[in-house]
Amino acid sequence: MPNEEVEEFGAYLRRMRQAAHMSLPDLARHSGVSAAHLSRVESGWRSAPAARTVQRLAIALGIPVAEMLRKAGHLPAGIPVSESDALTDVLLRSSGGLTREQTLEIIEYMEMRKRQWARERKEAERTEGRGGTPNPPR
Numbered sequence: 001m002p003n004e005e006v007e008e009f010g011a012y013l014r015r016m017r018q019a020a021h022m023s024l025p026d027l028a029r030h031s032g033v034s035a036a037h038l039s040r041v042e043s044g045w046r047s048a049p050a051a052r053t054v055q056r057l058a059i060a061l062g063i064p065v066a067e068m069l070r071k072a073g074h075l076p077a078g079i080p081v082s083e084s085d086a087l088t089d090v091l092l093r094s095s096g097g098l099t100r101e102q103t104l105e106i107i108e109y110m111e112m113r114k115r116q117w118a119r120e121r122k123e124a125e126r127t128e129g130r131g132g133t134p135n136p137p138r
Contacts, residue, residue, distance in 0.1 A: 010043060011042075016068075017061065032100060037049070
């Protein structure tokens with residue numbers, strides 16, 4: 001017998017899917033989650049999916065990731081979403097029309113740029129600590 005908490009997430013997922021005018025096969029295709037699994041979740045026979053799966057569903061449905069994570073019980077209601085989470089969410093939702101691989105490539109690029117900016121910031125801090133003269137190239 002399905003439990004009440006699971007039924008709530010399943011009903012929410014069904015409402016969001018229908019609001020996006022998607023069938024179960026459509027959502028399965030866009031999210032990479034099987035239609036059979038989605039059907040079991042929506043009917044309340046399966047618990048809310050893992051956080052990564054919920055994130056893929058949110059992106060496919062154009063729903064804020066944090067909102068869907070909260071509904072699935074992965075993010076407590078009292079925890080605010082940071083600006084960087086909000087930015088990531090906006091970027092992911094605006095990626096409509098991109099394939100899953102293209103979306104992942106954009107995320108990888110963002111992570112690479114974050115690492116570059118961290119190295120640049122570290123170098124600038126090191127340079128400022130020596131009176132503003134960077135190391136000469138060798």
